[in-house]
Amino acid sequence: MTAFPLAILAEAGRQAPNWVSGYLVPLAYLVAAACFVLALKWLSAPATARRGVWIGELGMVLAIVGTLVGQGRLDYTWLVIALLAGALIGVPLAVFMPMTxxxxxxxxxxxxxxxxxxxxxxxxxxxxxxxxxxxxxxxxxxxxxxxxxxxxxxxxxxxxxxxxxxxxxxxxxxxxxxxxxxxxxxxxxxxxxxxxxxxxxxxxxxxxxxxxxxxxxxxxxxxxxxxxxxxxxxxxxxxxxxxxxxxxxxxxxxxxxxxxxxxxxxxxxxxxxxxxxxxxxxxxGAFGAVAKTGKEPDIYGGKVKSATAEEVAQLLADARRVVIVPGYGMAVAQAQHAVRELEVQLEQRGIEVEFAIHPVAGRMPGHMNVLLAEAEVPYDKLKDLDAINPTFHQTDVAVVIGANDVVNPLARTDPNSPIAGMPILDVDKARTVVVIKRSLSPGFAGIPNPLFAADNTLMFFNDGKAAVLELIAALKQV
Amino acid sequence: MDQEFTSDLFVFLLATLLGLEVIRRVSPLLHTPLMSLTNAISAISVVGAIVIAGQDYPPEQPYGRLAKVLGVAAVALAFSNVVGGYLITDRMLKMFRKRKGGP
Structure with missing residues (x-):
């Protein structure tokens, strides 16, 4: 009884000509495997990445057709139903899914x-x-x-x-x-x-x-x-x-x-x-399970300075170099298009603008890059941690939008902090830091951020998208 | 250890080492498309599902009907990743553009 499926397989193999299942199908599988390796190789840089997708698709077609042919006699009714169902689930999940x-x-x-x-x-x-x-x-x-x-x-x-x-x-x-x-x-x-x-x-x-x-x-x-x-x-x-x-x-x-x-x-x-x-x-570790430490007053106590859109716009207008630091908050506020508009406005004034992307900003690897690319920010302006950190001391204004733990200097200074030793974006080395945030609430690590109380930091309390739109409007008046 | 299993292990070892080398070079810019592309590639398990779903199981075959249902479901699930994975990867990559007239 247990030999049944094997017998069926063998029978199916006998139906197809020998050279098909013996040579052609294994060859198709071999080529498909090579396609998959090449797909990932070409994905390494944006210039060749789409070619990687195409060769990956070729490999997949070879593998599926090879299997259908190599198996010989198959019950196509149910296969077609299953494949159609798969396509019906897969296409909408790919085509209509917002990047956020x-x-x-x-x-x-x-x-x-x-x-x-x-x-x-x-x-x-x-x-x-x-x-x-x-x-x-x-x-x-x-x-x-x-x-x-x-x-x-x-x-x-x-x-x-x-x-x-x-x-x-x-x-x-x-x-x-x-x-x-x-x-x-x-x-x-x-x-x-x-x-x-x-x-x-x-x-x-x-x-x-x-x-x-x-x-x-x-x-x-x-x-x-x-x-x-x-x-x-x-x-x-x-x-x-x-x-x-x-x-x-x-x-x-x-x-x-x-x-x-x-x-x-x-x-x-x-x-x-x-x-x-x-x-x-x-x-x-159940990281972030503790909601509050109750330390906020000690760190912030009267040292937090808040600014208006006009003040921030003036600062930006006077800058030569601005670095924008996006975090998950930008995704939540759907602010990526507004951020792109701000970037264009600044560049039209001859200001150099770059983006600082922390590897864990957002909810998955590369999340921020995809959002900003969607908003048509050119990818050569998106800099990773190692590339951007040495440039902060030449930066006039760092604008932090919806990021918190990844710019928290406690990671460098407090060995007992839950984020101790975490590589952070050194925004505090910029001449001025503008933090766009709804409130002083802690980030996911549940700890206060001394950056918000630093001498060179201005808080701009608002929703991410609304704040950027206000900045754009204010910039036009400067 | 039987011959077939040993050669499978060799293939696994070499493919993993190759994968680690190739993927290490992928720019952090493209980590999201990388994940959706590898997800589409590993949906190659659709091949195994097709073999299970495509058989006619005689009524006396124990678990034949159940296997058919599981196989059909697996084909649909894996194929949705094949189609969706490639489409969304390409959609994302189309958005990555250099600045106009820039270096």
């Missing part, structure tokens, strides 16, 4: 990819048990574990990013111990299933444990840690697809999954470094 919503779209697509791998793994197990070789079984269980946990974890991240769920970390007593026991239980059941693949009554238990662990993993994650966690979920989804390659002995799947996995790994390392934190601290 890209983080949640990404989380959703990680959920879909991981679910696909987990479902294929489940079907493979149910069809072939108990005659699954040891190594295949190990790969299969890992594929399903990562697939199911990434599915619910990514849905949870999606809910937080979409603000259907509270963005602050959800914590309870002994949370880490509980989470780790759920993971241990899932692994334990997994090991039993590897040893006795026929014990299929344990399979639903395994699935439920993996799904539960995914949710629990994301409960304690706050908004500021989303860039790291999205990158990590990206790596898990990729690894899950890669493990499917091990189960099906399909090397193209292994290559594509490994590329996705290494991309997620690199991005999460970059994000962790940009916050000076470890993976363990991000996952288990």
């Amino acid at each position: 919503a890209v983080p949640q779209r990404t989380a959703l697509s990680h959920a879909f990819g991981a679910a696909a791998a987990a479902l294929v793994g489940s079907a493979h197990y149910l069809l072939n048990k108990p005659n699954i070789p040891l190594f295949d079984m190990i790969a299969l269980m890992l594929e399903m574990l990562l697939g199911f946990l990434t599915f619910t974890g990514s849905l949870m991240a999606f809910g937080k990013l979409q603000e259907w769920l509270p963005g602050r970390p959800l914590t309870f007593r002994h949370q880490n111990a509980v989470n780790l026991s759920v993971l241990a239980a899932a692994l334990g059941v997994g090991v039993v299933l590897v040893a006795w693949p026929g014990a299929s009554y344990l399979f639903p238990v395994f699935v439920v444990l993996a799904l539960a662990f995914g949710l629990m993993l994301i409960f304690p994650i706050g908004g500021a840690d989303m860039p790291t966690v999205i990158a990590l979920l990206n790596a898990y989804a990729g690894l899950s697809a890669c493990l499917m390659g091990f189960v099906l002995h399909n090397k193209m799947l292994i290559v594509a999954g490994a590329l996705d996995g290494s991309s997620g790994l690199i991005l999460s390392i970059i994000m962790c470094k940009a916050m000076n934190r470890s993976f363990a601290n991000v996952l288990f």
Whole structure:
């Protein structure tokens, strides 16, 4: 009975001419794998990046057509229905999605990819048990574990990013111990299933444990840690697809999954470094759970100076070099187009304008760059941390819009601060700093920011978009 | 360790090392498109889903019907990432422009 699917596969293979499934299809897979590598190579710079997308598409077409042809006799009715359904979900999610919503779209697509791998793994197990070789079984269980946990974890991240769920970390007593026991239980059941693949009554238990662990993993994650966690979920989804390659002995799947996995790994390392934190601290630290420290009066006590739009406009008009520092607040206020308009106004007056982009600004890696590119800011004005920091002492005005923790000098000065050692944008070295912010409320780290009380800082209290529009209007009067 | 598994491991190792080298060079400007492109690429798991969803399972095959349902769902989910991932990556990359007449 268990040989059934194998018999079907073999029969399907016999229907197609030998040279098709024997040579043409493996060759198509090989070329597809090469396309995927080239796609990522060309993505390295904006000038060649679109070519990367095209060759990636070519690889995908080769792989899918190769599979359809190589399998010979297939039940096309259901395949066509499934492919159409996929296209119907995928196209609107890509075409109509506003750029401010890209983080949640990404989380959703990680959920879909991981679910696909987990479902294929489940079907493979149910069809072939108990005659699954040891190594295949190990790969299969890992594929399903990562697939199911990434599915619910990514849905949870999606809910937080979409603000259907509270963005602050959800914590309870002994949370880490509980989470780790759920993971241990899932692994334990997994090991039993590897040893006795026929014990299929344990399979639903395994699935439920993996799904539960995914949710629990994301409960304690706050908004500021989303860039790291999205990158990590990206790596898990990729690894899950890669493990499917091990189960099906399909090397193209292994290559594509490994590329996705290494991309997620690199991005999460970059994000962790940009916050000076470890993976363990991000996952288990429940960062930002404390809302208030009550220290605000000591730091701010009467030293905060606020300015009007006219005063700030005058400062900007007199500047030679202005650096704009966007943060998540700019995305929330949808202020990117207004910011672009401000940049154009300043440049028409002969003022040099650049943008300082911190790696963890926003809710996913590269979030600010995409928003500003959407607003038609040329990409050569978007500077990363290392490029912009040495230029702040020659900058007349640094304008901070909706950023907080990434410009907090406590990271340099207070070794006991939760953000100690985090690389920050040295805006305080500019001659004048203008901070556009609704209030003095702390950022995600939950700590006050001495920058707001610094001698060279002016606070411009307003909503990000309204503030920039007021500045533009005031500039026209100067 | 069987031969097939060993060669799979070699491929995995080399692909990971290659991936780390290539992706390390991606400009931080493009980290969001990078994530959407790799997401589209890893949706290649649609290939495995097609094999499961495309079979006709005889009624006496245990779990045949369930496998079919899981396979069809997996094809739809993975293919939505294929289509959506490439479309949104291209949409984002189209927005990245240099300044006019600049260097």
